[in-house]
Amino acid sequence: MFEEIHDQRMRLRLSAQDMEQRIAASPFGERSKAWAQRWLASESHGQVGLALFNLPPIIERAQGDILYDVDGKEYVDLLSGFSVSALGQCNEEISKVIQEQSKKLIHYFDLPHPERIRMAEKLSEICPVQGDASRVVFGVTGSDAVELAMRAARYATGRPLILTAYGDYHGVTYSTIAVTGKGGMWPYFYPVPPLDTGIGYYPFPYPYQSPFGRAPEGVSDEQWCLERLEEYFEYYFGSKESPYREVKSNITNVAAFLVEPYQSSAGYIIPSPGYLKLLRRLCDKYGILLIVDEIQTGLGRTGKLWCYEWEDIKPDMVITSKALGGGIPISAVVSRADVLESWGAGAHVSTQAGNALACAAGNKVLETLTSPGFLDGVTERGRYFTDGLRELQSRYPLIGDIDAKGIYIGIELVKDRETREPAVEESAFILKEAVRDGMVFEKGGYFHNRFQLIPPLTIRKETIDRALGIFDRAFAEATKQFGRT
Numbered sequence: 001m002f003e004e005i006h007d008q009r010m011r012l013r014l015s016a017q018d019m020e021q022r023i024a025a026s027p028f029g030e031r032s033k034a035w036a037q038r039w040l041a042s043e044s045h046g047q048v049g050l051a052l053f054n055l056p057p058i059i060e061r062a063q064g065d066i067l068y069d070v071d072g073k074e075y076v077d078l079l080s081g082f083s084v085s086a087l088g089q090c091n092e093e094i095s096k097v098i099q100e101q102s103k104k105l106i107h108y109f110d111l112p113h114p115e116r117i118r119m120a121e122k123l124s125e126i127c128p129v130q131g132d133a134s135r136v137v138f139g140v141t142g143s144d145a146v147e148l149a150m151r152a153a154r155y156a157t158g159r160p161l162i163l164t165a166y167g168d169y170h171g172v173t174y175s176t177i178a179v180t181g182k183g184g185m186w187p188y189f190y191p192v193p194p195l196d197t198g199i200g201y202y203p204f205p206y207p208y209q210s211p212f213g214r215a216p217e218g219v220s221d222e223q224w225c226l227e228r229l230e231e232y233f234e235y236y237f238g239s240k241e242s243p244y245r246e247v248k249s250n251i252t253n254v255a256a257f258l259v260e261p262y263q264s265s266a267g268y269i270i271p272s273p274g275y276l277k278l279l280r281r282l283c284d285k286y287g288i289l290l291i292v293d294e295i296q297t298g299l300g301r302t303g304k305l306w307c308y309e310w311e312d313i314k315p316d317m318v319i320t321s322k323a324l325g326g327g328i329p330i331s332a333v334v335s336r337a338d339v340l341e342s343w344g345a346g347a348h349v350s351t352q353a354g355n356a357l358a359c360a361a362g363n364k365v366l367e368t369l370t371s372p373g374f375l376d377g378v379t380e381r382g383r384y385f386t387d388g389l390r391e392l393q394s395r396y397p398l399i400g401d402i403d404a405k406g407i408y409i410g411i412e413l414v415k416d417r418e419t420r421e422p423a424v425e426e427s428a429f430i431l432k433e434a435v436r437d438g439m440v441f442e443k444g445g446y447f448h449n450r451f452q453l454i455p456p457l458t459i460r461k462e463t464i465d466r467a468l469g470i471f472d473r474a475f476a477e478a479t480k481q482f483g484r485t
């Protein structure tokens with residue numbers, strides 16, 4: 001048994017020979033190849049860059065929506081450093097704020113400073129949660145904010161269980177891997193399993209590849225998924241007659257739902273409308289806390305400040321990070337006050353949290369996102385990009401489905417629109433072509449056949465046109481190569 005696992009692991013590993021081949025086959029210039037040699041000789045190979053790309057470009061500088069590698073080659077940025085540089089790389093105003101703050105105060109643990117207080121006030125103001133008042137707690141990374149939210153939810157409710165959806169991504173620290181039900185990650189979580197065992201999973205209402213099977217004639221994929229999920233929860237909570245549980249009651253040992261409102265790392269998948277509303281109803285009925293992880297979906301990405309606003313609900317806790325610090329690491333949990341006030345002084349400690357540079361940059365980010373017309377601009381640019389992609393869809397049957405809200409865009413590639421069979425090789429081929437032509441984006445999906453498009457929210461129309469041109473060529477080439485019309 002262990003030999004089998006060992007063999008599988010050996011196949012996952014990248015040998016020195018694989019690396020040499022990847023470098024030789026890459027479309028990069030000589031300086032890039034030399035830097036890649038140094039990189040691979042010095043850093044761990046367990047990095048996302050090597051999973052997503054055959055070899056990632058070595059980026060030396062960037063401006064707005066364009067990246068430049070060490071050979072000076074340009075790339076259209078449809079990745080934003082995995083959702084971090086939402087206002088564009090080296091945004092002038094953010095750079096200026098960081099420079100000015102660096103002359104005043106860089107960081108001092110855990111004494112408050114004006115930028116930090118301003119940021120907590122602003123987050124409370126713009127992030128509506130349940131209850132009359134809210135409180136904010138800062139972290140450094142997305143994962144530590146998720147852990148903090150889970151811990152606070154358990155502490156406040158006195159209940160052990162956290163429920164999350166299969167396919168969600170909430171981090172890879174030892175507690176957050178337990179709530180990262182993204183199947184592709186699981187082989188890396190052992191032999192020491194997640195240290196958090198009080199976790200339950202349920203299927204995510206992914207309409208296009210429904211975990212409940214295909215919708216019957218006359219029922220939409222969205223409706224089908226949501227109704228099946230609702231039924232699932234009725235059994236789970238024992239609110240329906242079930243062979244497993246006979247007692248009907250409102251008593252539960254669930255502290256919280258911890259959810260991505262849309263599944264981002266799993267492929268930028270938009271669930272059935274009504275998903276969060278359903279969870280909110282269950283939370284209200286059973287006294288469960290609703291924790292919404294807005295690390296990727298929040299801060300204007302979907303055209304609203306927070307994705308949960310689309311469902312017209314209020315969570316109990318909201319987690320934000322990534323784009324929040326304009327590129328400087330910071331995370332925050334915004335919560336209804338009674339939850340974060342249920343514990344005493346010193347209950348939470350993190351040396352680097354609330355960094356002054358990050359807060360100063362973050363305040364500029366929040367000011368920009370909430371300035372008049374900014375979100376309308378996101379919606380308009382998202383529509384322009386999506387219209388272009390839908391035009392490509394009308395010409396390339398490979399594009400089975402497009403999920404889009406604001407500039408949150410997921411594209412699903414299929415071999416056949418009827419069977420929806422994932423076009424795995426085609427997807428890998430197109431990403432490779434795009435990198436060669438000067439564009440980066442994320443490829444993921446439950447079945448490795450989705451493109452996640454995360455350009456800066458400030459992407460220019462001319463850059464969108466350039467991206468559409470690169471996709472057009474790559475889809476045409478893939479259609480020729482794989483023989484589909």
Ligand SMILES: Cc1ncc(COP(=O)(O)O)c(C=O)c1O
Pocket residue numbers: 141142143144146169170171172260264265293294295296321322
């Ligand atoms: C939705 C979501 N939650 C949590 C995390 C973890 O954040 P970090 O990598 O900063 O720990 C991520 C990272 O991709 C994420 O996308």
